[in-house]
Amino acid sequence: xxxxxxxxxxxxxxxxxxxxxxxxxxxxxxxxxxxxxxxxxxxxxxxxxxxxxxxxxxxxxxxxxxxxxxxxxxxxxxxxxxxxxxxxxxxxxxxxxxxxxxxxxxxxxxxxxxxxxxxxxxxxxxxxxxxxxxxxxxxxxxxxxxxxxxxxxxxxxxxxxxxxxxxxxxxxxxxxxxxxxxxx
Numbered sequence: 001x002x003x004x005x006x007x008x009x010x011x012x013x014x015x016x017x018x019x020x021x022x023x024x025x026x027x028x029x030x031x032x033x034x035x036x037x038x039x040x041x042x043x044x045x046x047x048x049x050x051x052x053x054x055x056x057x058x059x060x061x062x063x064x065x066x067x068x069x070x071x072x073x074x075x076x077x078x079x080x081x082x083x084x085x086x087x088x089x090x091x092x093x094x095x096x097x098x099x100x101x102x103x104x105x106x107x108x109x110x111x112x113x114x115x116x117x118x119x120x121x122x123x124x125x126x127x128x129x130x131x132x133x134x135x136x137x138x139x140x141x142x143x144x145x146x147x148x149x150x151x152x153x154x155x156x157x158x159x160x161x162x163x164x165x166x167x168x169x170x171x172x173x174x175x176x177x178x179x180x181x182x183x184x
Contacts, residue, residue: 002143003164006134006150007126007157011035014134015044017156020149026142029173034120034133041132049120056115064108071104072097119162126159137164 008014011033018031033046034054041048052058079085079093116124123133134156138146150156164170 001137001139001164001167001170003135003137003162004146005123005159005162006136007123007131007159008134008153008155009131010155011040011044011046011132013153013155014132015046017134017150017153018046020152021136021146024145024149026136026138026146027170027174029170029177030137030142032135032137034123034127034135036127036130037132054117054120055113056117057109057112059118060112060115061105061109064111065101065105067108068101068104071100075100123159133159135162137170139167 008017014033018028018033021031022028028047031047032049033041034049035041038048038051075093075097079090085093120133126133136146
């Protein structure tokens with residue numbers, strides 16, 4: 001999969017584009033609208049970027065977990081190189097390693113929830129001017145379909161590509177939506 005970014009000044013046009021993409025076989029979970037005006041995006045029934053994804057929560061939590069894993073390994077290595085495990089057993093050191101891992105992961109998340117998403121930060125100036133960002137995660141097979149739909153909208157400007165959501169996340173979101181629609 002690959003992510004394509006586009007700029008538009010009109011939510012009406014983005015609503016039309018989203019409908020056309022969905023009619024062409026690209027599922028809703030592959031299409032996102034990033035805007036500073038979430039209320040209007042919701043009024044147009046567009047698939048907006050969640051507030052959590054606007055923050056650097058996931059990236060920072062992963063970094064925190066990596067730091068915590070390194071810290072946990074260091075605790076266990078120091079414990080094994082010393083004679084402390086013979087005196088106190090391994091139990092307190094294993095618990096300390098778990099606490100270090102959990103604390104660093106938690107701190108990474110707390111830091112990330114305060115920071116804007118690094119991938120979306122490049123669009124800050126465009127969003128501040130009132131424009132909106134459409135981004136679509138597509139497979140190689142869907143590229144031609146997307147281009148034929150978007151070529152009918154000349155005011156839409158492509159502004160780059162990026163790393164998409166993992167395919168299993170998109171597929172999982174699609175299955176959850178279908179299950180929710182199927183329910184009572």
